[in-house]
Amino acid sequence: MSSPSSGDALPEHAYYCFDVVQAALDGTAQPAPQFDRDEAFPLFVTWNVRSRSGGEPRLRGCIGNFGALRLGDGLAEYAHTSAFEDSRFDPITAKDLPRLECGVSLLTDFEVCDDYLDWELGTHGIYVEFVNPALNLPPSSSSSPASTATTPSTGSGTATPAPKPTYRSLSALPKLDVAVSRAQNPRNLRPVLHATFLPEVAPAQGWTKVDAVDAAMRKGGFKGVVTDEMRRGARVSRYQSRKVKVTWDEWQRWRSSSSSQ
Structure with missing residues (x-):
């Protein structure tokens, strides 16, 4: 049974x-x-x-x-x-x-974060997507990584965050879109790099949230110094286990x- x-x-x-x-x-x-x-x-x-x-x-x-x-x-x-x-x-x-x-x-509970810090250590795994820095694309080439949705004000002077859409799997999440011409990418590099860590990885490594995001970018293939501009331009999604x-x-x-x- x-x-x-x-x-x-x-x-x-x-x-x-x-x-x-x-x-x-x-x-x-x-x-x-x-x-x-x-x-x-x-x-x-x-x-x-x-x-x-x-x-x-x-x-x-x-x-x-x-x-x-x-x-x-x-x-x-x-x-x-x-x-x-x-x-x-x-x-x-x-x-x-x-x-x-x-x-x-x-x-479970795959969600797009409002920003790269919109997740909890020990609770969420993260999936980080970012434009390949080797392409040297202008910021307008990529879609906005995420936006904060709110419901209309109830009259109290504050807006209430709307519930985040939840997806069944990583593959169902909205993806970071990048428009790249052949001239901008003559070496046929991957326009978007990505990597993920399960929820238990960051606590086991003793990482902060910033450490984890940076480590995901390096895991995704970036070998340079991660900047705050790169973090803010990334699409970070979270999920639970x-x-x-x-x-x-x-x-x-x-x-x-x-x-x-």
Whole structure:
């Protein structure tokens, strides 16, 4: 029986990732998901391995997608890919399973920020787009990165910010548009550079908001000194992550409980 949907990451999502990996190692068919497999979210699957000495778990694999995927298909694909095809690590083996923990992150609430500081550390991930500085384009070549919308005044002398439009995925967000002629771009450079960081990255690195935006610009391919003019000209969007994490032991107990019902 499928669990009711709350829009949150559920333990059953992570249990299913363990099921997928176990089936791949055993060479058997994947069991059916115990949740609504047709709900769609951008998602990431993370595998950590617990230390035998009791220290902090170490990353063992993490891969995902920023397009909205049906949960049944997306979790199956990225549970397998992050376990066996993350090039930073050796593929997971059967002997690794008892020390593994699985994290599932469902990405939600994609919104365009009013400016590059319109997001919260530890709450939001950011997606930063900016005009490629190598093109030396005039400011008018790009669309306005964002605008602050307000509702009419209620008579109190102040305007109330209107709710931000929310999008289902990164690919659905309005994009930074840049008009570039062939003469302005003879080397066929990318007109817009972009990069993203998940919500947990900036706090883990000890970054401020400015640090995170600058790091995203460097990750996007810019090698120079980031200026405040570049930050103000960028389009920054924000999103949130609904996460769940389970251990191999919890998965085993859940399997035993499910099989006895």
